[in-house]
Amino acid sequence: MAQTITQKILSRAANRKFVDAGENVWLNVDVLLTHDVCGPPTFDIFNHEFGAGAKVWDPEKVVVLPDHYIFTSNEHARRNIDLLRKFAAEQHLPNYYDVGTERYKGVCHVALAEEGFNVPGTVLFGTDSHTCTSGAFGMFGSGIGNTDAAFILGTGKLWEKVPESMKFTFDGVMPEYLMAKDLILQILGDIGTDGATYRALEFDGEAIHSLPMEERMTLTNMAIEAGGMSGIIAVDEVTEAFVKARTSKPYEIFHSDPDARYHSVHRYDVSKLEPVVAKPHSPDNLATVRSVEGTPITKSYIGSCTGGKLTDFRMAAKILYGQKVAITTNIVPATVQVAAGLDSETHEGKTLREIFVESGCNIALPSCAACLGGPSDTFGRSVDRDVVVSTTNRNFPGRMGSKQAEVYLASPLTAAASAITGKLTDPRDFL
Amino acid sequence: MESIIQGKAFVLGKNIDTDQIIPAEHLVYSLSDPEEVKLYGKYALSGVPPAQAGLPEGNIPFVSEGSFKSDYSVIIAAENFGCGSSREHAPFALQVAGAKAIVAESYARIFYRNCVDGGFVIPYETAEHLTEFVKTGDEVKIDIAANTLENLTTGNTYSLNPLGDVFDIVEAGGIFAYARKENLMERTDS
Numbered sequence: 001m002a003q004t005i006t007q008k009i010l011s012r013a014a015n016r017k018f019v020d021a022g023e024n025v026w027l028n029v030d031v032l033l034t035h036d037v038c039g040p041p042t043f044d045i046f047n048h049e050f051g052a053g054a055k056v057w058d059p060e061k062v063v064v065l066p067d068h069y070i071f072t073s074n075e076h077a078r079r080n081i082d083l084l085r086k087f088a089a090e091q092h093l094p095n096y097y098d099v100g101t102e103r104y105k106g107v108c109h110v111a112l113a114e115e116g117f118n119v120p121g122t123v124l125f126g127t128d129s130h131t132c133t134s135g136a137f138g139m140f141g142s143g144i145g146n147t148d149a150a151f152i153l154g155t156g157k158l159w160e161k162v163p164e165s166m167k168f169t170f171d172g173v174m175p176e177y178l179m180a181k182d183l184i185l186q187i188l189g190d191i192g193t194d195g196a197t198y199r200a201l202e203f204d205g206e207a208i209h210s211l212p213m214e215e216r217m218t219l220t221n222m223a224i225e226a227g228g229m230s231g232i233i234a235v236d237e238v239t240e241a242f243v244k245a246r247t248s249k250p251y252e253i254f255h256s257d258p259d260a261r262y263h264s265v266h267r268y269d270v271s272k273l274e275p276v277v278a279k280p281h282s283p284d285n286l287a288t289v290r291s292v293e294g295t296p297i298t299k300s301y302i303g304s305c306t307g308g309k310l311t312d313f314r315m316a317a318k319i320l321y322g323q324k325v326a327i328t329t330n331i332v333p334a335t336v337q338v339a340a341g342l343d344s345e346t347h348e349g350k351t352l353r354e355i356f357v358e359s360g361c362n363i364a365l366p367s368c369a370a371c372l373g374g375p376s377d378t379f380g381r382s383v384d385r386d387v388v389v390s391t392t393n394r395n396f397p398g399r400m401g402s403k404q405a406e407v408y409l410a411s412p413l414t415a416a417a418s419a420i421t422g423k424l425t426d427p428r429d430f431l
Numbered sequence: 432m433e434s435i436i437q438g439k440a441f442v443l444g445k446n447i448d449t450d451q452i453i454p455a456e457h458l459v460y461s462l463s464d465p466e467e468v469k470l471y472g473k474y475a476l477s478g479v480p481p482a483q484a485g486l487p488e489g490n491i492p493f494v495s496e497g498s499f500k501s502d503y504s505v506i507i508a509a510e511n512f513g514c515g516s517s518r519e520h521a522p523f524a525l526q527v528a529g530a531k532a533i534v535a536e537s538y539a540r541i542f543y544r545n546c547v548d549g550g551f552v553i554p555y556e557t558a559e560h561l562t563e564f565v566k567t568g569d570e571v572k573i574d575i576a577a578n579t580l581e582n583l584t585t586g587n588t589y590s591l592n593p594l595g596d597v598f599d600i601v602e603a604g605g606i607f608a609y610a611r612k613e614n615l616m617e618r619t620d621s
Contacts, residue, residue, distance in 0.1 A: 076459035145519035
């Protein structure tokens with residue numbers, strides 16, 4: 001029977017030859033990811049349900065990356081870090097990346113890739129909805145709650161409904177003014193925030209396979225914004241080079257069969273697409289930047305698992321080079337490695353960090369920061385009636401802090417161009 | 432598990448995301464300390480823009496100022512309830528506030544799983560556009576065996592989709608209770 005790449009990966013994890021869309025199957029989990037917001041309650045449930053002295057199913061397969069509320073004086077948030085530390089020590093978890101130490105990494109989805117935890121053909125669950133990001137590596141990645149995560153901690157297994165797949169093919173050569181963010185916002189506008197509920201989004205086509213891994217991760221990252229269980233891109237030589245440079249774990253490559261069944265197939269020609277935004281207050285509220293250009297904004301925010309990777313800053317620096325920002329512009333590298341890249345990467349003889357500092361941007365330490373608002377002292381948190389152009393993933397009411405604020409989701413190119421003018425601006429004006 | 436859920440309805444629109452259900456700044460409280468847990472009740476649905484809270488009139492808080500419990504035990508909503516983040520704090524907050532069931536036209540996957548596997552609130556789906564037929568404050572009655580919701584204020588009855596595969600987990604009270612019943616897991620100290 002023909003299968004999609006997702007069916008093949010789930011078949012492997014269920015020890016089956018074939019699994020059909022819609023079937024509930026028990027999966028053997030390869031990696032469980034958690035962080036400081038959902039780790040502590042997950043560990044609580046684990047201890048409560050499995051009893052005193054219970055051990056996690058496989059310490060090597062549990063990855064704990066604190067990233068949400070790191071640089072805050074909020075006592076409850078700090079307590080959560082203490083709880084992670086305690087559990088990691090009790091359970092001898094080798095993959096705990098403690099805050100305030102050299103091991104600290106930053107935003108979990110980006111760090112997973114950097115540290116070699118993304119392995120093609122495997123199954124990852126994480127207590128974060130953007131766990132789908134890892135699907136860029138030809139693997140299954142999906143978000144779950146604390147109870148499900150606690151169940152995995154004790155058993156290494158979880159039930160899941162095999163998703164139907166929706167295929168999105170992007171033909172053509174990516175123009176310099178477009179980024180993966182524009183592609184995924186376009187999809188969201190076309191199918192809506194529940195357009196892929198309980199399904200897998202499979203991305204394919206010449207334009208997709210021309211993208212570096214970080215850009216592919218932007219696409220799979222926002223699969224959840226369409227309600228998707230996962231997003232996936234088949235492995236190619238770009239993936240293999242990235243993975244091999246970071247891990248020696250063996251991996252298995254799967255491809256969709258040519259006659260595999262899809263819920264639907266969607267085709268785009270990238271040469272016909274334009275820079276876009278998602279207007280307040282929903283990621284599917286699509287508009288071309290041209291149609292809203294001139295809208296006054298108060299802040300520009302470039303960061304998060306979606307838009308805080310090195311590629312994102314490389315693009316932003318191209319626009320900001322030799323320019324001055326007109327509004328508060330916050331640069332939040334996702335990880336320590338990305339932050340180091342701001343110093344090692346150059347454009348026209350200047351480091352990215354120099355370009356951002358000279359243009360008047362604020363640069364923060366790596367964490368999730370204001371992507372999800374957070375405690376009141378969070379860097380970059382929106383206040384009052386802020387109008388923010390942001391490279392993050394959600395613009396729900398109150399998402400970045402203030403309940404009165406408005407957020408326009410955009411690519412790093414658009415966020416950088418808009419920072420210079422203080423108005424929503426098409427990046428083509430600066431390229 | 433109760434066979435009847437009866438109480439006042441609280442009506443919301445579509446795409447109620449988890450940031451509206453429990454804003455991220457509140458995710459720092461303990462989910463096991465009894466005093467801190469109350470705060471989840473206090474802030475449940477506090478992120479819903481006031482005009483869209485308690486439809487059709489709006490501007491009705493789910494939990495009144497200074498209180499930790501809601502007067503409403505059944506939430507009625509349109510499509511895509513619980514979209515957004517994976518935070519299990521969302522269905523937990525609704526339960527702490529006193530909600531017993533949600534009746535929506537559809538759910539986001541992670542929220543739905545969390546409701547069922549955590550045993551917090553029962554997530555019913557319905558093909559009916561109940562947001563047109565139920566007003567915030569109406570007294571409603573869910574008959575679990577019959578899969579119906581009766582609006583006692585208007586006297587009309589509507590059908591709910593059967594819970595299907597997940598009924599056994601809901602009935603057991605969550606994935607752990609279910610797994611124990613089905614001998615799918617062991618405790619180290621039992």
